[in-house]
Amino acid sequence: MELVVFVLAAAMVMSGALGVVIRPNPVHAAMSLILTLFGIAVLFVVHNAHFLAAVQVIVYAGAIVVLFLFVIMLLGVDRAEDMSIEPITGQRSLAVIVGGGVSAIVIAAVISSRTAIGALGKGVDATTGESPDANIRQLARAIFKDNVFAFELTSVLLLVAVIGTVLMARKSKTVGTGE
Amino acid sequence: MISSILAIDPMLDKGLLWTPLIIVLVKVVLVFVVGLVATMLMVWFERKVIAGMQNRVGPNKAGPWGLLQTLADGIKLFFKEDLLPERSDKFVFKLAPYMVLVPAFLTFAIIPLGGDFRDGKGGLVTLFGHQTRLQLADPPIGVLFALAISSIAIYGIMLAGWSSGSKYPLLGSVRASAQMVSYEASLGLSLGAVLLVSGTLSTAGIVDAQSSIGRWNLVATGFVPFFIFLVSATAELNRPPFDLVEAEQELVGGFNTEYSSIRFALFYLAEFMNTITMSALIVTLFFGGPQPISVGSVTLDIPLIPNAIEGTVWLILKVLVFLYMYVWFRATLPRFRYDQLMDLGWKIMIPASLGWFMLLAAQRVGREAGWDQIVVTLVTALVLIAGYALLQLAVHVSRANREKNGASF
Numbered sequence: 001m002e003l004v005v006f007v008l009a010a011a012m013v014m015s016g017a018l019g020v021v022i023r024p025n026p027v028h029a030a031m032s033l034i035l036t037l038f039g040i041a042v043l044f045v046v047h048n049a050h051f052l053a054a055v056q057v058i059v060y061a062g063a064i065v066v067l068f069l070f071v072i073m074l075l076g077v078d079r080a081e082d083m084s085i086e087p088i089t090g091q092r093s094l095a096v097i098v099g100g101g102v103s104a105i106v107i108a109a110v111i112s113s114r115t116a117i118g119a120l121g122k123g124v125d126a127t128t129g130e131s132p133d134a135n136i137r138q139l140a141r142a143i144f145k146d147n148v149f150a151f152e153l154t155s156v157l158l159l160v161a162v163i164g165t166v167l168m169a170r171k172s173k174t175v176g177t178g179e
Numbered sequence: 180m181i182s183s184i185l186a187i188d189p190m191l192d193k194g195l196l197w198t199p200l201i202i203v204l205v206k207v208v209l210v211f212v213v214g215l216v217a218t219m220l221m222v223w224f225e226r227k228v229i230a231g232m233q234n235r236v237g238p239n240k241a242g243p244w245g246l247l248q249t250l251a252d253g254i255k256l257f258f259k260e261d262l263l264p265e266r267s268d269k270f271v272f273k274l275a276p277y278m279v280l281v282p283a284f285l286t287f288a289i290i291p292l293g294g295d296f297r298d299g300k301g302g303l304v305t306l307f308g309h310q311t312r313l314q315l316a317d318p319p320i321g322v323l324f325a326l327a328i329s330s331i332a333i334y335g336i337m338l339a340g341w342s343s344g345s346k347y348p349l350l351g352s353v354r355a356s357a358q359m360v361s362y363e364a365s366l367g368l369s370l371g372a373v374l375l376v377s378g379t380l381s382t383a384g385i386v387d388a389q390s391s392i393g394r395w396n397l398v399a400t401g402f403v404p405f406f407i408f409l410v411s412a413t414a415e416l417n418r419p420p421f422d423l424v425e426a427e428q429e430l431v432g433g434f435n436t437e438y439s440s441i442r443f444a445l446f447y448l449a450e451f452m453n454t455i456t457m458s459a460l461i462v463t464l465f466f467g468g469p470q471p472i473s474v475g476s477v478t479l480d481i482p483l484i485p486n487a488i489e490g491t492v493w494l495i496l497k498v499l500v501f502l503y504m505y506v507w508f509r510a511t512l513p514r515f516r517y518d519q520l521m522d523l524g525w526k527i528m529i530p531a532s533l534g535w536f537m538l539l540a541a542q543r544v545g546r547e548a549g550w551d552q553i554v555v556t557l558v559t560a561l562v563l564i565a566g567y568a569l570l571q572l573a574v575h576v577s578r579a580n581r582e583k584n585g586a587s588f
Binding site: 074 | 268271318319320323324326327330331333334337338341349352353356357360363367380
């Protein structure tokens, strides 16, 4: 059963990912991305990480891709692109070489460290859950108690990024005149 | 042969357990049918009540008191011509109505539809020797499922407007997505207050904790989260006074202008289905769901009906109050202006729900550490007021700057 679900979810993830790259229309590509994110959520559920699956759907599928679609529609770039034109000469063949190289490195890393990955996966144990909320309790304890400092620093980093983006994106006249 | 296939899954190794399977199948069919019939009656209810409020008769021809009006409308829409606009994106255009309809039905799965929550039974009923809940699913993520589904529901509306290949539907869908994303934040934050008080995500657990009026989350969370949730839910449903998505005067018909025939009917169905689901969710979260109304130890008991079915009766009664309120909103409140809508969402709803959440959390921490509750509340309130003053100052400064640059808004 777990194998069947894994194969189906992996097929969802892969076909979605291919769609993001291949579909000429940006809106269709964004929809393929939703498929990929849903597949990943299913994989989380298979591994008993229900909370992560919910967050995956709420944050990524529910908010971030909506934002993508919003920008695509608002900017009016929702037309199909001509895929036969190559903006930079030699770009495609170079991309194939780099992509193949990176995936070869990742696969080699996974194969060589198989045993290490198995040993690491003991952070949150869902099988010992005494209640349906055990999963979330363990996660909350890890984030807000054991690693609270790193967590808060990460949120500050995100906040800085947001404020920086707003400042850079804004072309106010007052900034130019040094007012 | 069959047993060897089933042996792939260790859960099914000893043959299928037929009774739980049949119970689940019956539940699925029942929830689906109840959803459809309830939607049909809701459309009739809304038209009849609005007619009453406007001194009209309303639907009265099809069936007794016009009860079958929705069915007649549905059949009529089935036989209408199904138009496919020439400039539309064919595949997405056909897909969009289902992307609206499916989430509308999915949320219904996690709502406890009945059961006996009295005397610590926790809503479990025994059917054919099996303990089960009168709700389709009780996932470990509980109400987060509802949040996830409501964020998925945006896609249907967004893609419907975009794929129509026409200006007004696109404007409608851009408005819809901006509105729904904004109000989802305050919806989730006010939900956080409920989770903080009940200490569980499971809907059955949330209902179980609200055994009397004093322990209803409405009172336990101090009313404010309920009002924020109610307003955000109305905005999330795109119902009046937040129905800018289909503001006829500005957008012809909104995101579904180009839709006709059964595809239009699906949007219509999903809209009313969502209203019912959201009312049921409000009742579940704040008003004790299928729990009978009780003050202290005195419980209002409906005689002659067994307790398990009585839960369903209470749920229907409580949901009807909210359905009537939604119709009432529609009949009386004028539509918001777009900038007012966004101001309300971002500058009032989100800070208020965040602040109230902080207040509740501070009180809980104070109770556990044994601090004086009054001091804790006062200090938190002072911090909140200072924070709000800073926010107002920031808004004021930014408005002054914009006006200096010649902007008029």
